[in-house]
Amino acid sequence: MSQRAIQAITSAQVVAGYRTYLELVAGILRPDQERIGTAMMQEVERCREALHQAARGRSVALVCGGDPGVYAMAGLIFELARARGCEVPIEIIPGISAVNACAALLGAPLMHDFATISLSDLLTPWNVIEKRLRHAAEADFVIALYNPASRKRRMQLGRARDIVMEYRPPETPAGIVTSAYRKDQAILLTTLDSLTGHGRHVNMQSTVIIGNSRTFTWNGLMVTPRGYGDKYRLS
Amino acid sequence: MSQRAIQAITSAQVVAGYRTYLELVAGILRPDQERIGTAMMQEVERCREALHQAARGRSVALVCGGDPGVYAMAGLIFELARARGCEVPIEIIPGISAVNACAALLGAPLMHDFATISLSDLLTPWNVIEKRLRHAAEADFVIALYNPASRKRRMQLGRARDIVMEYRPPETPAGIVTSAYRKDQAILLTTLDSLTGHGRHVNMQSTVIIGNSRTFTWNGLMVTPRGYGDKYRLS
Numbered sequence: 001m002s003q004r005a006i007q008a009i010t011s012a013q014v015v016a017g018y019r020t021y022l023e024l025v026a027g028i029l030r031p032d033q034e035r036i037g038t039a040m041m042q043e044v045e046r047c048r049e050a051l052h053q054a055a056r057g058r059s060v061a062l063v064c065g066g067d068p069g070v071y072a073m074a075g076l077i078f079e080l081a082r083a084r085g086c087e088v089p090i091e092i093i094p095g096i097s098a099v100n101a102c103a104a105l106l107g108a109p110l111m112h113d114f115a116t117i118s119l120s121d122l123l124t125p126w127n128v129i130e131k132r133l134r135h136a137a138e139a140d141f142v143i144a145l146y147n148p149a150s151r152k153r154r155m156q157l158g159r160a161r162d163i164v165m166e167y168r169p170p171e172t173p174a175g176i177v178t179s180a181y182r183k184d185q186a187i188l189l190t191t192l193d194s195l196t197g198h199g200r201h202v203n204m205q206s207t208v209i210i211g212n213s214r215t216f217t218w219n220g221l222m223v224t225p226r227g228y229g230d231k232y233r234l235s
Numbered sequence: 236m237s238q239r240a241i242q243a244i245t246s247a248q249v250v251a252g253y254r255t256y257l258e259l260v261a262g263i264l265r266p267d268q269e270r271i272g273t274a275m276m277q278e279v280e281r282c283r284e285a286l287h288q289a290a291r292g293r294s295v296a297l298v299c300g301g302d303p304g305v306y307a308m309a310g311l312i313f314e315l316a317r318a319r320g321c322e323v324p325i326e327i328i329p330g331i332s333a334v335n336a337c338a339a340l341l342g343a344p345l346m347h348d349f350a351t352i353s354l355s356d357l358l359t360p361w362n363v364i365e366k367r368l369r370h371a372a373e374a375d376f377v378i379a380l381y382n383p384a385s386r387k388r389r390m391q392l393g394r395a396r397d398i399v400m401e402y403r404p405p406e407t408p409a410g411i412v413t414s415a416y417r418k419d420q421a422i423l424l425t426t427l428d429s430l431t432g433h434g435r436h437v438n439m440q441s442t443v444i445i446g447n448s449r450t451f452t453w454n455g456l457m458v459t460p461r462g463y464g465d466k467y468r469l470s
Binding site: 001002003006043044067068069070071072074075076077078079080082083084092093094095096097100101103104105107108109110111112113114115116117118122123124128131132134135136138139140141218219221223224225226227228229230231232234235 | 236237238241278279302303304305306307309310311312313314315317318319327328329330331332335336338339340342343344345346347348349350351352353357358359363364366367369370371373374375376453454456458459460461462463464465466467469470
């Protein structure tokens with residue numbers, strides 16, 4: 001967590017967030033700070049309540065996992081503020097997104113151009129997701145998959161693998177990281193064609209990274225070269 | 236900066252990095268820590284020296300801007316270690332990449348699938364970059380451009396704009412952030428067709444974000460909806 005995030009959370013009068021994230025910051029909260037914890041899938045209620053408290057003149061920290069600007073609460077807060085004509089000052093404090101945390105644990109898979117795609121079709125039509133998978137694969141982007149599976153969504157990762165395999169060899173390195181930097185952390189280095197053989201390890205806390213055509217593995221790590229080796233002698 | 240990064244830097248015997256980044260962390264360094272500062276474009280020498288010191292048994296912190304795993308030093312360190320048969324333990328500490336920092340200052344432009352593309356053709360052939368721009372634009376990714384220009388590279392941003400304009404309207408929101416969270420910070424909200432009218436503000440410290448087909452501006456901010464408004468009533 002960044003110093004700026006810690007400062008914002010510890011100085012707020014109200015701290016709101018999905019319960020799991022409130023538990024993760026419980027160690028830095030004070031007893032006099034009001035907590036608004038909601039269940040998953042209650043994002044709209046959570047943001048509405050945070051704005052409501054802020055409009056009453058209270059300082060509110062809305063806590064997300066990773067970076068609030070990547071598949072998290074930053075956009076929804078602005079959308080709600082706009083819809084409600086709410087004029088409270090809002091600051092987004094950037095964080096370390098799952099793709100960056102997972103990449104660090106896998107080695108250096110993101111060293112060249114990459115695309116992030118959420119496989120959740122709750123808010124996005126599946127045909128839009130498929131189109132993005134296809135274009136990202138064809139243009140040789142490293143591909144990071146957010147929300148690869150949940151208890152109810154089990155087919156999406158296999159379908160994504162099949163699409164990318166139309167453009168990349170089955171042995172392309174791929175990594176699955178679950179609960180990065182948390183106590184249940186799990187890191188798995190595998191290949192594109194074997195991505196779906198690890199179903200029970202893939203859940204809402206997982207991020208999947210598929211290498212580009214030049215990604216290699218070394219010492220149990222996944223590395224995408226930037227291109228220095230083409231220009232300089234690296235030994 | 237994350238707590239983990241601060242801890243690694245302050246506990247190292249040797250701190251290496253591009254001079255500008257060493258200056259940014261000067262405030263937390265101790266006089267007894269050896270500093271290895273190199274000029275820009277000397278990445279290979281910098282990483283080689285960091286590995287050399289580590290192989291001598293010293294603890295070394297190699298400092299980058301943003302996230303070391305995104306267009307920075309993480310990959311090069313592994314490539315060099317592999318080429319030299321160097322067995323020292325290496326930990327990558329993730330950071331807040333430019334795309335996340337710039338997005339936070341612009342509002343919430345990354346709330347849906349995005350692609351990062353470096354416009355530097357020093358290590359990547361320009362035709363590869365063009366292909367990625369075209370596919371990212373056609374698949375309606377939010378597009379983040381790293382290294383949009385340098386003193387010598389002035390044409391790339393205009394060419395990128397022209398390619399994206401084949402797929403998106405000229406009034407698509409776009410943002411330019413330079414030196415995010417540093418003393419020279421500059422934030423500019425503009426449109427896709429006007430991206431090239433700000434040449435003197437765009438340099439190696441800049442990141443450009445181009446919205447997708449649904450990105451809107453509100454109160455001087457740039458917001459990409461995740462899709463909540465299609466499913467829930469947001470007022």
